[in-house]
Amino acid sequence: MKMQLRAGTAKVNITPPVGTPLSGYTARGDVSQGIHDELQAKALVLDDGEEKLAIITTDLLGFHGDFVDKIRGLIEEQTDIDKDNILISATHTHSAPDTLCGLYSQGRSSDSWMDVLAQKIAGCAYMAWRNRKKAQIGMSKGGVDGVG
Known part of the structure; x- marks a missing residue:
C-alpha cells in the first residue's frame, strides 16, 4: 500500500528584547542596541x-545539548514525533x-528568556x-553545457 506523505511548515519570530546580551565574539561585551531584522525559527x-x-x-549562533534535549522533549509532548526524529539547527549568526x-560572550541571556525561546x-x-x-x-537532474 502506498503511503501518503504529509508535510507542514511554520515560522515564528524569536527576536529577543533590545538589551539582550549578544554572542559570537569573545571581545563582545555589548547588548543589543536595536533590531535590524527579526530572528526566526522555521x-x-x-x-x-x-x-x-x-x-x-x-537564526541563532548555536546551543548546548541540554537545551536541544529540552526542546525535543517539548516537541515530543506536543506532537506524535519521536524526539530522536527531531533535528534542530542554528544558522550560526554572530x-x-x-x-x-556565556561561552563566547561577556553577557548571558536570562533563564526566563531561554525558557521563552525553547x-x-x-x-x-507544533504549528x-x-x-x-x-x-x-x-x-530531477539536469545539466548545463559548458558548466562543471
Whole structure:
C-alpha cells in the first residue's frame, strides 16, 4: 500500500528584547542596541503515516545539548514525533543573543528568556505539525553545457 506523505511548515519570530546580551565574539561585551531584522525559527514536519520527523532551523549562533534535549522533549509532548526524529539547527549568526550561555560572550541571556525561546521553537514545530497537508516529494537532474 502506498503511503501518503504529509508535510507542514511554520515560522515564528524569536527576536529577543533590545538589551539582550549578544554572542559570537569573545571581545563582545555589548547588548543589543536595536533590531535590524527579526530572528526566526522555521520548521518542516514530514509524516508518511509511519515515520514522522521535524527539521527546525533557527537564526541563532548555536546551543548546548541540554537545551536541544529540552526542546525535543517539548516537541515530543506536543506532537506524535519521536524526539530522536527531531533535528534542530542554528544558522550560526554572530549577530544573535547569547544562547550558549556565556561561552563566547561577556553577557548571558536570562533563564526566563531561554525558557521563552525553547517554548517558541517547540511551538514552531507544533504549528508545522498542525499545518500538515498532502504533499509529494521528488527530484530531477539536469545539466548545463559548458558548466562543471
